[in-house]
Amino acid sequence: METLARLVTSSIGRKLLVAAVGFLLCGFLMTHLAGNMFLFVGEKAFNTYARVLESNPFLLPIELALLGVILLHAVVALYLNLTSLAARPVGYAMKRSRGGRTWGSATMVYTAVLIGVFLVIHVKTFKYGVRPSPEDLYGLVMSYLQDWRWALFYAVVMAGLGLHLSHGAWSATQTFGIDHPKYTPLIKGAGLAFAVVVAAVFTAIPIWACWFLGGAR
Amino acid sequence: MKVTLRVWRQTGPDGPGRLVSYEAEVPSTDMSFLELLDTVNEGLIAKGEDAIAFDHDCREGICGMCSQVIDGQPHGPDKAAATCQLHMRRFKDGDVITAEPFRAKAFPVVKDLVVDRSALDRVMTCGGFVSVNTGAAVDANAVLVPKDDAEKAMDAAACIGCGACVAACPNAAAMLFVGAKVSQFALLPQGAPERVRRVLSMRKAMDKEGFGHCSNEAECEAVCPKEVKISNIARLNREFIRALAVSDG
Ligand code: HEM
Ligand code: SF4
Ligand code: FES
Numbered sequence: 001m002e003t004l005a006r007l008v009t010s011s012i013g014r015k016l017l018v019a020a021v022g023f024l025l026c027g028f029l030m031t032h033l034a035g036n037m038f039l040f041v042g043e044k045a046f047n048t049y050a051r052v053l054e055s056n057p058f059l060l061p062i063e064l065a066l067l068g069v070i071l072l073h074a075v076v077a078l079y080l081n082l083t084s085l086a087a088r089p090v091g092y093a094m095k096r097s098r099g100g101r102t103w104g105s106a107t108m109v110y111t112a113v114l115i116g117v118f119l120v121i122h123v124k125t126f127k128y129g130v131r132p133s134p135e136d137l138y139g140l141v142m143s144y145l146q147d148w149r150w151a152l153f154y155a156v157v158m159a160g161l162g163l164h165l166s167h168g169a170w171s172a173t174q175t176f177g178i179d180h181p182k183y184t185p186l187i188k189g190a191g192l193a194f195a196v197v198v199a200a201v202f203t204a205i206p207i208w209a210c211w212f213l214g215g216a217r
Numbered sequence: 218m219k220v221t222l223r224v225w226r227q228t229g230p231d232g233p234g235r236l237v238s239y240e241a242e243v244p245s246t247d248m249s250f251l252e253l254l255d256t257v258n259e260g261l262i263a264k265g266e267d268a269i270a271f272d273h274d275c276r277e278g279i280c281g282m283c284s285q286v287i288d289g290q291p292h293g294p295d296k297a298a299a300t301c302q303l304h305m306r307r308f309k310d311g312d313v314i315t316a317e318p319f320r321a322k323a324f325p326v327v328k329d330l331v332v333d334r335s336a337l338d339r340v341m342t343c344g345g346f347v348s349v350n351t352g353a354a355v356d357a358n359a360v361l362v363p364k365d366d367a368e369k370a371m372d373a374a375a376c377i378g379c380g381a382c383v384a385a386c387p388n389a390a391a392m393l394f395v396g397a398k399v400s401q402f403a404l405l406p407q408g409a410p411e412r413v414r415r416v417l418s419m420r421k422a423m424d425k426e427g428f429g430h431c432s433n434e435a436e437c438e439a440v441c442p443k444e445v446k447i448s449n450i451a452r453l454n455r456e457f458i459r460a461l462a463v464s465d466g
Contacts, residue, residue, distance in 0.1 A: 003461045010420055011390075011430040012457045084388035084429030087322050093225075093236055094315045096289030098385065100435035106387075108432065171433040177455030179448050 011083070012175075014076050019172035021073040026169065028066060029198055039205055043138045050137040074116060081109055104167035104195075111164040118157040145209035154206040162199025169194050218243045218310040222257065224269055225317045227326050234326065236315070246306040250293065250314075251276060251283065253305055270329040271316075276301040278442060281377030284384070285330050286317045291381035291440045299379060299442040319384035323391070323426045334380045336426040337394060341378075343422040344415035345398045347407050366404045373400035375443040382437035382445075388429030393437035395423050396449035403456050413464050416456040 007013035035053070038046040053059065097106075104111075125144060132139035144150045169191030178187065220241050227234030241257050248256075251273055258268040274282035283300035287293035293303040308314060318326050323336040362370075374397070382393035399416050402408025408415070431450060438447045 003464065006417070006461055010457075011424050011428075012420055012454060013461075015430055015432075016454075016458070080430040080432075081388075084390070084432075087389035087427055087429035088320050089322050090320055090326075092286060092289065092317055092320055093223075094289040094317070095286075098290055098436055098439035100385075100437070100439040101387070105432065105434050167433075174433045174447070174451050175431075175454055177451045177453075177458060179451030179455075181448075184448075 011080070014080055015175045018073055018077045018080070019175040021069050021076075022168055022172045024069050025073060026165070026194070028069075033198060033201055036202075036205055039138070039141065040208065043136075046138045046141075047135055051135065070119070074112065077112065078109075102167060104163045104165075105171070107163055108167060111160040114157060114160040115164060118153075118160075142209055145206045148210050151206035151210035155203050158199045158203040161202070162195045165195035165198060166192050218246060218305070218308075220253075220305075220308055220311070221313045222253075223313060223315045224330070226269070226329050227318075229328055230325055236317075243305050243308075246304070248305050249276070249301060250287065250303040250305060251301050254316075270327070270331045272331050273301055278302045279377060281379035284319045284332060284334070284379065284381070286319060286384055288315050291319065291384040292379070292442050297442060297444050299377075299381075302442075319380055321380075321383050321389040321428065323389070323428050324380060324383065332380075334378075336428070337378050337380055337391065340391070340395060340419055340422040340426060341398065343418040344411065345402075345419060347402060348411060349407075360406050362405060370401050370404040373397040373404070373445065373449050376401075376441075376445050377443055379442060381440050381442060383428060385436040385440040386429065386431075387434055387436065388432055390431045390437075391423050391426070391428040392431040392450045392453060393441060393445055393447065395419055396447070396451075396453035397445045399456055400449040400452045403452060412456070413460045416453070416460045417464065420453075420457060 007016065035049060038049040056062075126137075126141060129140050129144075131137060132143070145154065170188045173187050173191070178184075220243055222239045222241050223236045224239060225234055226237045239257055241253060243253060244256070251271070254269055254271055261268050272282045272284050274280040276283070278299040278301060281299070283292075285292070285300045287300065287303065292298060292300045294307060295303055316330060318324075318330045318332045319334075321332075324332040324334055327333050376394060376397035378394065380391075380394065383389055383391050386392075399419060402415060403412060433447070433450075435447050438445070
């Protein structure tokens, strides 16, 4: 019991929670990305994939778990950020980075809020949106992504997601205490590569939908 | 050469503070920044004004007393150097130099550039030591320490407790300091008996003092005058996880 209390009441323990849940979300991103690849294959393949996914009896519990995990990640991380704001009530008149921070690490809160807002809109439009016909999720997705404004919104959010992951992936390993003179640079590189690949492939979907299929409406 | 100093002046802990400009003649570029402040203070005292209060002691980079955020960087622009090791040759004629106190809730301003860093001492009293029986000195080779571990422990022990890591951290976290202090014992057999208790209670004290959380920004490592590495933060995290796993509490 005390171990659990230490985990949830200490700054390090809370970071561990954020990091652990962050890893889970990376796993979700990979499966989501893989599933979305069916969009490239075509209408039939994607709609079949959607039907198989939606007929899975475990989908609801998995979705609820996912919601819980996302909320845990967001709430604990935002709470930690608030405590850190309180840890420096009077700021500097002049502050210069010494090169420790990266674009990704310096913008974590902003990219987090961007992703959060995106998630609400995204789930509302794609999961609870009105499909052209009940079996046609492909049609619904395309009706949005072939609009250049939506495609642009997706591209911007995916860049934000990439930034978030560029720091988050490595940071989580450091929080778990994974550190080695030889392998830490490799882990950092792998984290960055993961961020770039995830962001790039997710961005490829709206670009492809908009410019190659939709003729840029 | 002439420079303009913009110095944070604050009458007391609760007093209002503001940046005040002073034109300063620099007699020699070989003088240190603190010596320039001494010169400015002599002028202020001669005019019957209140001298600028700032912390310092050894003035050779070993005591950790000097603080100050100079031009937006704790201990100024030089790598691996404390404020007292910053020299005027680093600046050009006409430069405007801004000096502020370390900023953190856990480091309340005492006066001007002086902050109270006893929060770090209180964290130390919660486990930053080894308990030993007094008596005859132990034979030097009775407890064997692998060379690599000894080196890492020494690198961690180089921390002079200045608090620049806190000042530089966007979250005002003290993880580099605590990481160094936990590491220097975690790596050595002498630290083993109190290993679990140490990390748990130092962590608790650190949070209690109101420091922020670590978001692995690595700004601390970049400003540390003793080049203490964030590997020590990873080790602190490992020690904490280990303590959670093995403590009976
Ligand atoms: C171009 C990129 C993306 C496309 C085309 C896309 C497409 C979709 C679609 C079609 C659904 C609805 C699935 C269904 O109702 O069966 C969905 C759900 C979802 N997406 Fe995305 N997505 C993209 C990017 C992302 C990103 C980057 C994230 C996370 C940061 C994300 C998080 C989610 C979540 C949490 C759900 C709800 C899952 C559920 O309730 O089953 N998506 N996405
Ligand atoms: S870790 Fe470095 S910056 Fe932090 S207190 Fe020790 S010497 Fe100062
Ligand atoms: S005065 Fe001692 S380290 Fe600077």
